[in-house]
Structure formats: C-alpha cells, structure tokens
Amino acid sequence: MASELTTESYISHHLTNLTCGKTAEGWTCDPYKVDQMGFWAFHVDSLFWSIGLGALFVFVFRKAISKNSDASVAPSGMQNFVEMSIEFVEDNVQSLFGSVKNTLIAPLALTVFVWILLMNLMDLVPVDFLPVLAGHVAYAIAGDAVEWIKGPESLYFKVVPTTDPNITLGMAFGIFILTIYYSITVKGLKAFVAELTLHPFGKYMIPINFVLEMVNFIAKPISLGLRLFGNLYAGEMIFILIALMLFFSSIPIGVLGFGLHLVWALFHILIVALQAFIFMALTIAYLAMAHETEEH
C-alpha cells in the first residue's frame, strides 16, 4: 500500500499497467499478484483505450459516410476531415505501392494511422487526470467488493496505449503476419523461401544466408513496434518528470514546470503525428516489399 507519496512511487504508479490475469486462486487484477499471472495476463487499461479509440475511429468515419454519402452534395464538417485523411493515405499508398492492386493496403494504412494518432493523442491529456479519475471511480464502485482496492491510488491505470510495448508490438505482429501472408501468396512459397535462403551469398552458404535474412526479416516488425513504443514512452516519461517538479513546494519551480509542460506538449504534438505517420508509412513499405516479385 503506497500510503506515502514519493517520487519513486509516483513514477512507478504511472508506468504500471492495470493487469488482470489468472493466478492460482483465480482471475484477479491485484497489482501485487502480477508475478503469478505469467503470460496469460491482460493490460486492461491499454486494451480499454485501444479498443475505445478504435471504436471511436470506426464510429466517426461511419457517421461521416451515413451523414453525407451523396456525391452531388458538397462535403462538410467531419466529412471533410474524413476525406482529407483518406486522400492523405491514398497518396501515400500510391507513392509507395505504385501500380500493385491490393484493396487491403489502403484501409489497413488508414486504420493504423488514425488509430495510432488517436492513441498517441492520449499523451496530451494531463498525466494525472485520467488515472486519478479512474482510481476514484473504481474505489467508489468496487472498493468494498474487491479486496485489493484499498484506496483510489491502489488502482494502476495507464492511459496511453502506445506506451505499452504489448500494444505496439501487437500491431507490428499483425502486420508481420500480413507480410508473410502476402509474401507467400504473391511471390509463391518457393520464391519466398529462396529469398530468405539464397541471399546474399548464393546457394552454397544457405545456413548463413538464412540466419542473416532471418535477422533482417524479424528485425522489421520488432523495430516497427519498438520505435513507436520508445518514442511515446519517452514522451510520457518526460511529462511525468515535468509533473514531478510540482512536488517541490517552491513557486518558481512550479511555474517553470508549468512552462515546460506547455513547451513539451507543443513539441509532443509533432511526435504524436510523426510517429503515427512513420508507423503507417513503414506498414505500407513492408507490405510493398512483400509484393515485390523481382530479384533484388
């Protein structure tokens, strides 16, 4: 029970997910039993925001269509934003993918871009706001029924899903699967295997080729996921550290912290959009590579 608020407990509170999993005694979300959960545990907070923001994306885009699906009417409001993002994605797919016709790529890129953008934007909500709110709500609702909720601060709640490597690597994993699927269906299994084994040293060095190509192949999804995670995690970390300046009960440092918060938030808007764009661009690029049939 973290009754005393220290710098260390503040930071670790912000960096710990609300984890639910199965222990020997059954399902629980007790943060002190995370070690017993093993692999089959879920970060409920990350998944909540991830699914919620994905649903928001679907809802907003669906609404924009149903509201104004007549081509003879000029688009307005949200429809403009929706069409702008589709045009942006279409342009990017067009430039990276060229003439290859695959109707999945553009919707995939759109989903990835808007979804990650929304998840990253959660970073701009003040760091303490949602976790404290969630803690108080959980304590008010389930404080008596659930034995491990001993106070508003015993609920860990991480708001930005992209600061959870499970989320970013999960998406990168999904894209990795798609890459393999298209590599096999477009190039054929033989060509795909040949690509992994016959480069760069020719057919007499197959084991070495395979090891080298495999590293190259697996590094792609891992770097894709970790790049997004690293950028957003670092950004979140800096927000937390700036928020810590308010711990020193000194007015000049508090004012400085306020100013720094503003500056970092402005700068972070750039990172938020840029990382979403990079993830989308790399998604398209990796899938474009999977469609490349010629030798390289």
Place this chain on the structure above:
Amino acid sequence: MNINATLIAQAVVMIVFVAICWRYIYPPILSVMKEREKRISDGLEAAKKADDSLEEAKLAFDKELNQAKAEAAEILDKANARASQIVSDATSKAEAEAEKILTSASTTIENETNKAKEELRQQMSDIIIDTTQKILGDEISKEKHEEILKKAAEEL
C-alpha cells in the same frame, strides 16, 4: 511493462478494426469521393463546353449583327437616293410647272395689255376724231382720214 497476452489481444483487435475499415468504411467513402471527383470534372468540362458555345454564339451574333448593319446601311442609302430622286423630280416638275404658269401668265398679261392698248387706242382715236370733227366740222371724215388716224393710233 511485461510482454504478455495483451500483445495477442491487440493483434486480434487490430485485425478486427482493419477488417471493419476494409469492408465497411474505406470503399464507400472512396467511391463517393471518386464519384464526386468525376462529377466535378464533368461539370468543369460542361462549363468549358458551354463557354465555347457561348463564344461561338457571340461570333455568330456579331456576324449577323454586322450583316444586318450593312443591310440596313444599304437600305438607308437606297432610300436616301430614292428620296432625293423624288425630291429633285418634284422640284424640276414644280419648276417646269411654275415656268409654264409664269409663261402663260405673262402671255395672258401681254395679250390683255395689247388688247387694252388696242381698245385704248381705238377709243382715243375715236375721241380725237370726235373732238376734231367737232372742231373742224365735217371737214374731216372718218373715212377720209383713215390713213392718218391709223398712223396716229399706232404712234400713241
């Protein structure tokens, strides 16, 4: 920050959202956008066509107008010529008439004058003869002095 089943859950969630976007979001929006694009380009083309035909109509209109103007000018010229012809004809006719009237008038006047002169002469000679007869008695007869009287009358 452990790697756990969240990763798999997220991958599944992603597949679901991508599938929704692929089936229900992207194609309808894109088709509306494509259709609108087509409508706009069609509209622009139609506008260009209308512009062209307007230009053509303007040219035709100008041509017709010029032709009409030329025709009008021609008609006006002809009318003017005809009018002046009529006027000059009338003038000359009137002049001739006036001349004629004048001539006949002067002839009549002359005749009248001559007649009056003759009458006057006659009367005068009669008066003279009468007077002379009265003065000279019967010495002078009208018949005897016919010659002289006549001469005198002529001299008057």
